[in-house]
Amino acid sequence: xxxxxxxxxxxxxxxxxxxxxxxxxxxxxxxxxxxxxxxxxxxxxxxxxxxxxxxxxxxxxxxxxxxxxxxxxxxxxxxxxxxxxxxxxxxxxxxxxxxxxxxxxxxxxxxxxxxxxxxxxxxxxxxxxxxxxxxxxxxxxxxxxxxxxxxxxxxxxxxxxxxxxxxxxxxxxxxxxxxxxxxxxxxxxxxxxxxxxxxxxxxxxxxxxxxxxxxxxxxxxxxxxxxxxxxxxxxxxxxxxxxxxxxxxxxxxxxxxxxxxxxxxxxxxxxxxxxxxxxxxxxxxxxxxxxxxxxxxxxxxxxxxxxxxxxxxxxxxxxxxxxxxxxxxxxxxxxxxxxxxxxxxxxxxxxxxxxxxxxxxxxxxxxxxxxxxxxxxxxxxxxxxxxxxxxxxxxxxxxxxxxxxxxxxxxxxxxxxxxxxxxxxxxxxxxxxxxxxxxxxxxxxxxxxxxxxxxxxxxxxxxxxxxxxxxxxxxxxxxxxxxxxxxxxxxxxxxxxxxxxxxxxxxxxxxxxxxxxxxxxxxxxxxxxxxxxxx
Amino acid sequence: xxxxxxxxxxxxxxxxxxxxxxxxxxxxxxxxxxxxxxxxxxxxxxxxxxxxxxxxxxxxxxxxxxxxxxxxxxxxxxxxxxxxxxxxxxxxxxxxxxxxxxxxxxxxxxxxxxxxxxxxxxxxxxxxxxxxxxxxxxxxxxxxxxxxxxxxxxxxxxxxxxxxxxxxxxxxxxxxx
Numbered sequence: 001x002x003x004x005x006x007x008x009x010x011x012x013x014x015x016x017x018x019x020x021x022x023x024x025x026x027x028x029x030x031x032x033x034x035x036x037x038x039x040x041x042x043x044x045x046x047x048x049x050x051x052x053x054x055x056x057x058x059x060x061x062x063x064x065x066x067x068x069x070x071x072x073x074x075x076x077x078x079x080x081x082x083x084x085x086x087x088x089x090x091x092x093x094x095x096x097x098x099x100x101x102x103x104x105x106x107x108x109x110x111x112x113x114x115x116x117x118x119x120x121x122x123x124x125x126x127x128x129x130x131x132x133x134x135x136x137x138x139x140x141x142x143x144x145x146x147x148x149x150x151x152x153x154x155x156x157x158x159x160x161x162x163x164x165x166x167x168x169x170x171x172x173x174x175x176x177x178x179x180x181x182x183x184x185x186x187x188x189x190x191x192x193x194x195x196x197x198x199x200x201x202x203x204x205x206x207x208x209x210x211x212x213x214x215x216x217x218x219x220x221x222x223x224x225x226x227x228x229x230x231x232x233x234x235x236x237x238x239x240x241x242x243x244x245x246x247x248x249x250x251x252x253x254x255x256x257x258x259x260x261x262x263x264x265x266x267x268x269x270x271x272x273x274x275x276x277x278x279x280x281x282x283x284x285x286x287x288x289x290x291x292x293x294x295x296x297x298x299x300x301x302x303x304x305x306x307x308x309x310x311x312x313x314x315x316x317x318x319x320x321x322x323x324x325x326x327x328x329x330x331x332x333x334x335x336x337x338x339x340x341x342x343x344x345x346x347x348x349x350x351x352x353x354x355x356x357x358x359x360x361x362x363x364x365x366x367x368x369x370x371x372x373x374x375x376x377x378x379x380x381x382x383x384x385x386x387x388x389x390x391x392x393x394x395x396x397x398x399x400x401x402x403x404x405x406x407x408x409x410x411x412x413x414x415x416x417x418x419x420x421x422x423x424x425x426x427x428x429x430x431x432x433x434x435x436x437x438x439x440x441x442x443x444x445x446x447x448x449x450x451x452x453x454x455x456x457x458x459x460x461x462x463x464x465x466x467x468x469x470x471x472x473x474x475x476x477x478x479x480x481x482x483x484x485x486x487x488x489x490x491x492x493x494x495x496x497x498x499x500x501x502x503x504x505x506x507x508x509x510x511x512x513x514x515x516x517x518x519x520x521x522x523x524x525x526x527x528x529x530x531x532x533x534x535x
Numbered sequence: 536x537x538x539x540x541x542x543x544x545x546x547x548x549x550x551x552x553x554x555x556x557x558x559x560x561x562x563x564x565x566x567x568x569x570x571x572x573x574x575x576x577x578x579x580x581x582x583x584x585x586x587x588x589x590x591x592x593x594x595x596x597x598x599x600x601x602x603x604x605x606x607x608x609x610x611x612x613x614x615x616x617x618x619x620x621x622x623x624x625x626x627x628x629x630x631x632x633x634x635x636x637x638x639x640x641x642x643x644x645x646x647x648x649x650x651x652x653x654x655x656x657x658x659x660x661x662x663x664x665x666x667x668x669x670x671x672x673x674x675x676x677x678x679x680x681x682x683x684x685x686x687x688x689x690x691x692x693x694x695x696x697x698x699x700x701x702x703x704x705x706x707x708x709x710x711x712x
Contacts (some may be wrong), residue, residue, distance in 0.1 A: 015679040018692040052679035144629050177694035196635035227571075234577065235631075235675055237688055270570055273577045275617025280671055292576040292605075294616040353637035353678035360679050395636055427678075429640045441639045445673060451616075 006083065009059040011121050013050045014238050015199075020071070024056045027072040031079040042221070046121050046207070053358050054094050062416040084449060115123060115339070115347050116323040117363045118405055120207030126244055128249040137255055139326035144263045149304060150373055151179060153224040155325070157333035159345040159348035162316030164190055164281070165393070165422045167344075167411045168500070170325075173315060176305035177223040180313035185225035186215050187328045188309060188316045190286055191232040191239065193276040195394035196445065197425035200301045200349040201319035203361050205239035207230065209246035215322035228269040229309070231286050234276055244269050278449035280524040282497050283316040285451065290500070296453045297497035320349055320424075340366035344410035348424050355382045357429040369493065370419075371405040373426055386429040387516070393422025395442050396502035397433070397508035420505055435517050438467040439510055446503045457500030460491045464507065471518065474488045476525040485511070549592045558586070559595065563602045574603055574679035576613050580620050589625040589668065596622070618672070628706050631685045638674075638682040642695070646682050647671070647694035653703060662664040666707060 010025045025043060032041050054068030058078070067086055074092060081087045123130040131137070142503060143151045156171030177185055191213055193201040205212065216228040232240050247269050250256045258266045277295045279285045285295040287309045308314025314399050324346060328336045337345045342365035349372055357379030364373065370390060374380065381387055387402040392409075398421040402418055413419040429438065447461040467484050488504035495501045511518060531534040551559075566574045578598060584591055591614055592602050598708055600607040614620045632650060634643050647658070654662050661668040677683045680692025686706055691698070 014677050014690060015692065018680050018683075018690055171579075177562060197637045198674070198676050199676045199678050202676045233676065234581065235672075265639065268571075272575050273581065275577050276619035276672070277617050289577070290575075292574070292609075292611055292613060351678060353681060354640040359681075372593055391636060396563070427636050427640065431584075433640050437644075438636065438639055441634060442636065445635060449673060 001048050005197055005274075007061045008041060008043050009046050009061065009121070010043060011057055011059075012045045014236075016056060016201060017238075019052070019055050020455055021056045021070050021081040024058070024070050024075060024439045027075045028058070031075055032083075035079055035084065036202070037079070037083060044124055045126075046124055057094070063088070066094050067092040068091070078309065086166070086330040086365045095501055102253075114319055114363050115327050115336075116204065116349050116425070117207070117361070119211065119511055123208070125209055126245055128210060128246070128253060131208070135330060136210055136326075137214055139329035140214050140217055140221075140255065141261060143221055144261055144265060146274075148178060148222045148224065151218065152368055153223075153330070154329060154333050157327045158336040159333070160321065160324055160328060160336065161411060162318055163320035163324070163345065163348070163424070165396075170317065170321055171316070172229065173305055174219060174223050174514070176303075177313045177315050180306060182313050184227075184310070184312040185223055186309040186312060186314040187219045187223070187225045187228040188283075188287065188290070188314055189216055189228065189230040190281065190283065190316055190317060191230055191236070191243075191319050191422075192274045192280045192286055193236070193319070194274075194281050195396065195423045195425060197351055197353050197391070197394055197427045198423045199351050199353075200361055200424060202236055202239055203350075204319050204323050204524050205236065205243055207240075211323045211326060212243070212319060213246050213250050213256065215325035216269055217256065217267050218325055219317070219322070221265055222261075223313075223315055225313075225315070226266050226268070229233065229272055229290060230269060231272045231274060231290060232282070234273045240271060240273060246385050247271070272359075278445075279451040279497075279499055282499055285497070286316065289312065293464050294451070296451045297499075300346075318423075341408065341412075343409045343412040348409070348421065350424040350426050351429075352378050352426045355433070356380065356428045357382055366406045366410040369406050369408055370426065372399075373409075374405070374428055378426075381428060382431050383430070385432065389435055389510075390427045390429070391427040391506065392425060392506070393420030394425040395445050396505055397419075397500070399423060399439070399506050399513060401513050403513075420508060420509075431441070435510065435514055436468065436472045436521060439507065440472050442464070442506050444467040450499065454494075454496035454500065456491050456494045456516065457496065457503070460487050460495075460500070461503060462486055464503070470525070471521040473526050473527045474521060478522070480525075481511075481522055551598055555595070558599060559583075560602060561596050563599065563639050576603075577617070578612040579603075580617075584620060589626065589629050590621045590623060596608065618670075624661070628666060628669045629668050629670060630684050631675070633673070633675045633677075633683050634671045635674035637678040640646070641681045643682040645696050646684070646694050646699070649699055653699055661694055667703070668712065 010021060012021050027210050029043050030470050032038055056070045057066045067268055078089050081089050119134055124132060152171055152174050160170040161167040220228055220470045226381045232244055256268055260267055271288050280289045280295040282297050283304055284298040289295040303317050304314040340346050347363050347365050351364045352362055356408050362377045390400045394400050407413055407417045409421050413421060443465040447465045450457045450461045464487055467480050475534055488508055491500050562579055566578050583595060596610050597607050600610045614622055632647055650669055654667055656662055656669050658669055660670045675683055675685060677690055677692055682694050683692040691702055
């Protein structure tokens with residue numbers, strides 16, 4: 001094995017590629033060749049560091065120096081000054097604490113914990129050897145030496161809950177599938193990440209695809225399933241490619257296939273693609289889509305653990321949920337429970353977007369506050385402006401004022417403080433962003449994404465959109481707000497599936513937290529003359 | 536997912552060349568092998584859309600329905616449900632501009648306005664030279680560099696209206712060959 005004295009890490013993911021990461025890497029490799037450094041310096045492509053507002057980032061180890069905003073023309077200086085002469089190019093140095101390796105490290109003592117993102121940005125996601133070198137597939141080997149029931153018990157004890165938004169206990173779900181008597185069972189990974197503002201699953205799939213392969217295989221062993229399906233968003237080209245490569249490599253290494261690790265256990269994984277339908281994040285709609293149907297939800301019960309894919313017992317878990325499984329098996333349930341809050345064990349991966357200085361992905365223990373996420377990691381609002389509003393949990397989430405900055409975020413925060421955590425979206429809008437046009441866009445989104453199966457959601461989203469358009473255009477009639485209230489009530493109580501039931505969250509919370517904005521729009525409204533009798 | 540997409544029904548299976556038929560059979564069989572005897576309509580439709588210029592002609596859907604042993608109506612129902620698929624003819628390049636929350640907050644409305652002006656079309660329309668179709672998209676999952684759009688398989692981020700002429704010109708030049 002070659003020993004390199006210096007290693008340069010280039011994070012390459014869908015976000016950084018857009019900023020020129022591949023060009024920088026290419027020039028860097030050429031320069032290293034030109035200066036005869038190829039035997040001493042290795043350039044390693046990794047998954048995302050989770051930070052995007054510093055342009056292309058290079059990290060030089062063991063020097064622990066982070067360069068940001070690197071352009072191809074800067075590369076020669078880094079090579080001749082830093083690599084040849086050992087002089088750090090100070091004009092390009094960025095605060096390495098911005099790397100999500102050290103997120104949210106602050107006086108409160110709640111240092112950042114990387115469980116889900118343990119490998120992202122550290123290893124080459126396309127190298128199975130690097131994954132194995134970081135304890136990869138160790139949890140699978142450990143699980144295969146246990147009884148399936150023992151594996152499920154560890155997960156149950158860990159109190160791991162689903163990270164897709166609903167928070168269902170993972171161990172319980174696996175246990176339900178395990179006890180079903182069926183010759184066919186399925187493990188499905190929901191990678192149809194579509195909640196606006198969520199880009200964490202993309203980072204996991206692009207940065208650490210083997211963790212999903214390993215976790216799904218463990219789930220297969222624990223529940224008696226032999227086929228796993230990863231349903232990935234159709235637009236996630238890099239995620240699909242990296243997942244497919246991970247499956248291929250794992251099969252070649254005997255970690256998937258007819259005889260996993262020589263134990264006689266059979267498990268395979270296939271990739272299916274989504275077609276740009278938000279509803280397919282709903283588990284039954286997703287299963288329908290895999291079955292070549294329109295993505296429309298099914299009646300519940302029965303639930304997927306009893307009657308799921310192709311009518312067979314099925315585990316459906318989110319990408320982030322799966323990514324938690326190998327570390328829990330390796331380190332034990334007590335270790336996992338040592339992070340988070342009494343109601344919510346472990347960490348949550350948050351997607352921070354909008355008008356913050358540092359947009360990106362943050363993994364922090366449950367109990368972290370919006371203030372910590374937005375100011376400590378996010379660096380505050382761009383241009384030193386004030387917060388206008390914050391949307392948490394996604395479009396199907398709550399719209400908040402800055403009064404909520406110190407609310408601890410966990411699975412209980414919706415019940416206790418009306419703060420939705422959902423898929424972990426933290427979208428910050430500065431005081432310059434008007435609220436009503438934003439809500440009009442949210443209404444448009446749900447109208448477009450409603451599958452049309454049930455009347456409350458299909459017609460209700462259309463009516464909500466019309467009311468929001470009228471409020472924005474100042475043409476709302478005096479009854480508009482009370483009609484909106486009745487519509488929201490109808491949607492949350494009578495919609496067929498979670499999509500329609502969750503639509504009201506954004507509007508109800510906005511009405512509660514920003515009543516003056518709605519009242520002003522109504523007061524300034526006048527019904528267009530064409531609609532008036534006397535005109 | 537609007538019903539306006541249904542402009543060509545699947546089922547007219549008479550107008551395909553032998554070459555087309557052989558190609559379609561090959562696509563379906565390859566997919567069947569990949570999915571252990573099952574097929575994924577989505578995989579097949581993505582490949583066909585790419586092959587037939589970003590849309591799915593009715594006679595192609597009819598032949599695929601025959602090959603997979605499904606009613607043409609089911610296939611038609613499938614392709615008209617999913618936003619990424621289209622039975623309506625589209626331009627050589629499909630522009631998907633994200634209008635969801637994070638892009639909205641960071642400037643998507645101005646990007647949409649400028650794209651409409653530069654291309655002379657509304658959302659959902661195709662330029663008269665057949666080069667670009669402009670579509671609004673839900674979140675593309677690249678919110679770290681919003682506002683963002685995709686043209687075909689390529690994503691562009693941190694956009695300002697001033698970036699758009701250059702991006703369109705590069706696509707136009709690349710796509711003309």
